[in-house]
Amino acid sequence: MSVADAVAPPRIRCLAVDDEPLALGMVCAFIEQTPFLELVGQHDSAVAALQAVHAQPAIELLFLDIKMPGLSGLELARVLQNGPRVIFTTAFNHYALEGYKVDALDYLLKPFGYEEFLRAALKARAYFALLAGGAAPAPVPPAAPEEDHIYLKVEYQLVRVTLADIVYVEGLKDYVKVHLASAARPLLVLTSLRRLGEKLPSRHFLRIHRSYIVGLGHVQAVARGTVQLRGQTLPVSEGYREAFDQFFNRWK
Template sequence: MTLNCIAVDDEPLALGLVCAFIEKTPFLHLTGRYASAVEALHGLSQQQADIIFLDIQMPDLTGIELARVLDSNSGQRPPRIIFTTAFNHFALEGYKVDALDYLLKPFNYEEFLRAATKAKAYYDLVQRANPVQVPAVVAEPEDDYLFLKVEYQLVRVAFDDILYIEGLKDYVKVHLQHDPKPLLSLTSLKSLEEKLPTRRFMRVHRSFIVALEKIDAITRNSIQIGQITIPVSDQYKDTFTQFLSRWT
């Protein structure tokens, strides 16, 4: 699989180095080079890219701002981003915009190749998980698993292994049956809820989704899964009451 790439950097030497590294790598194809994020945004409106090697500190529009603009474009899947910067304090911001990797200048080809290989592994995984493009709206997923973004990798999580999912402010905790340590992912509970089959999972609270098969006991206001008691909020009481009616 060959990945189409663009490079964006306002420093000519840095831009030239990244482009040379891309052209040196067999599974990468350079489709554009831009001296500013504004130019890159215009270029991306004309052609799609899989990977953007993106500087952060640039005039007019920073790399972080460009990443947010691309992520907000719901019309198409945004390209994945590998940041290239001389400032390590942007690492957290890079994580928040779901960057695939973070190269700290000056970096050599070995470091570049490591990040590029991670990008290839990501797209190989996506291609295996979704060999055929399907419509945005489907009746019900046939898969028995989902891929969850954990740190800088996609982790395959079987539906059978999920006990319940807890929503935090900017993260979710996925509590598993066979691992005492929950998986932490930078996503919203609503986004995750849309990926789960409704016949197996139910939202019972603003902060909780439960696996129906893992419920050990129920009352009119709570659910017991193992030693954990999960409240049922008024907002989801009607759905929960319908579920209860099957057993009463």
């Protein structure tokens, strides 16, 4: 064993908690591919997570969704004020202030990629290193902030649309319909699907058909030839099968 190995801190014991299977699977996959984290359990409810924390006092860190039925992630964090530390994962940015009130280590806004996850995990590693009396690992330089919204020309005005609110985009001949989680009716935008797709970040959106781009954070289920999101089932066309299969294989 090398000197570096001898002084290396133990891996941080983590619990992943999310009531959405795809989001839970993604967080678990991210934990397992991070060398200094150890996944000791995954749960689809805050109540089950609370029971797990009581049964396994060695759990140190929770990757915790906020909006869950029954006991919410925020309520669980308040109960565990003197227990494991928390990194929140949520699709709703208006919970950020509440997250800081319960002294969360970080706040990941869905849909997020591994780079954002790793930065939050490194923040946790630095915290536990200082807690143990060791030297904190070298900080990671902050990434340039990514815009969380887009402006769309609707009729005769520019409308600000939050990216996380876009469920899917449907291409018509000369227009696109932008279907939002917060609105019953889609926005009708004078542009092409290709041009709008160039403006949408590829790690949050995926084109699955000549007529559809989907918001990955809203995907509820996938099959070989379809994507289901918010009760709507959309087809995957052959020309976009390869990109879709790469996404699908992450959840196998």
